[in-house]
Amino acid sequence: MTDLLDVDGPAAPPRSNGELVFDAPWEARVFGLAAAVVETRFDGDREPFRQRLIAAIAADPERPYWVSWAVALEDLVTTTGLLPTGAVDAAVAGRNPSHS
Amino acid sequence: MSEDHHNPTPPSPIEQRVAALEELLTERGYVPEGFIEDVNRAYENDIGPMNGANVVARAWTDPEYKARLLTDGTAAIAELGFGGPEGHYVKVVENTADVHNVVVCTLCSCYPWPVLGLPPKWYKDAPYRSRMVREPRALLAEMGCPLDDDVEIRVWDSSADARYLVLPARPGGTVGLSEDELVGLVTRDSMIGVARL
Numbered sequence: 001m002t003d004l005l006d007v008d009g010p011a012a013p014p015r016s017n018g019e020l021v022f023d024a025p026w027e028a029r030v031f032g033l034a035a036a037v038v039e040t041r042f043d044g045d046r047e048p049f050r051q052r053l054i055a056a057i058a059a060d061p062e063r064p065y066w067v068s069w070a071v072a073l074e075d076l077v078t079t080t081g082l083l084p085t086g087a088v089d090a091a092v093a094g095r096n097p098s099h100s
Numbered sequence: 101m102s103e104d105h106h107n108p109t110p111p112s113p114i115e116q117r118v119a120a121l122e123e124l125l126t127e128r129g130y131v132p133e134g135f136i137e138d139v140n141r142a143y144e145n146d147i148g149p150m151n152g153a154n155v156v157a158r159a160w161t162d163p164e165y166k167a168r169l170l171t172d173g174t175a176a177i178a179e180l181g182f183g184g185p186e187g188h189y190v191k192v193v194e195n196t197a198d199v200h201n202v203v204v205c206t207l208c209s210c211y212p213w214p215v216l217g218l219p220p221k222w223y224k225d226a227p228y229r230s231r232m233v234r235e236p237r238a239l240l241a242e243m244g245c246p247l248d249d250d251v252e253i254r255v256w257d258s259s260a261d262a263r264y265l266v267l268p269a270r271p272g273g274t275v276g277l278s279e280d281e282l283v284g285l286v287t288r289d290s291m292i293g294v295a296r297l
Binding site: 024026028035037039040041067073082083088092094 | 113114115116117118119120121122123124125128129130131132135136137138139140
């Protein structure tokens with residue numbers, strides 16, 4: 001299985017301040033989701049995802065790590081055509097009609 | 101960290117977004133069934149703890165390494181290529197016939213993840229966190245690790261400043277085993293201190 005987590009460096013997950021790697025179930029979901037996409041669509045090559053993760057963290061260093069992870073994954077799947085642009089927005093709106 | 105599960109709040113925007121992403125990717129067949137669960141389980145049980153198991157097996161086979169490990173866990177762990185940023189201090193505590201060490205984090209869920217991977221779910225549960233301090237012997241017995249009354253139990257409370265790794269006692273009958281074979285004997289739970297080997 002591809003090891004998606006950097007031990008150190010700009011893309012390494014949080015591990016100081018007593019923080020858990022995963023503080024909420026969605027974080028574990030989005031972690032596994034990225035692993036699945038890397039495995040099934042990129043032949044286990046994590047680099048395209050990793051570069052986007054580094055960029056997402058650099059774009060907003062204050063943002064929680066797993067939010068940047070989700071942003072990176074969304075960027076990966078839309079820029080490589082796995083999902084059409086806007087599909088996630090539409091799906092979110094569909095889940096939450098009162099806010100659409 | 102909030103422990104209040106009695107007032108469910110609606111999913112946050114990020115939760116909704118991740119759920120939508122998962123739905124879309126799954127619909128397109130990019131997420132094999134059970135994959136996410138398998139990945140999480142692997143990180144919890146195999147990938148992370150393997151690093152710790154390497155550290156333990158080295159300590160069992162190399163007395164000088166063991167001495168360094170017990171003196172400065174962070175540096176000795178880094179020798180094997182595992183570790184985190186500066187100041188992320190790992191203290192290694194040794195189990196013997198007379199002393200059993202167990203690790204807990206009463207405040208949050210500190211965990212030496214570079215050597216143990218993702219923490220198991222029970223590690224962050226309030227009952228584990230409080231009972232391991234209050235009644236470690238009873239809780240260890242319930243978790244399948246009964247200890248004789250004359251074994252001293254030392255409970256180590258992790259914090260952001262100090263993480264603990266238990267060096268389990270080397271099991272008997274393993275004299276002829278290679279370091280690689282020994283690695284396979286070391287379990288995550290033994291390095292948290294809720295099991296003996």
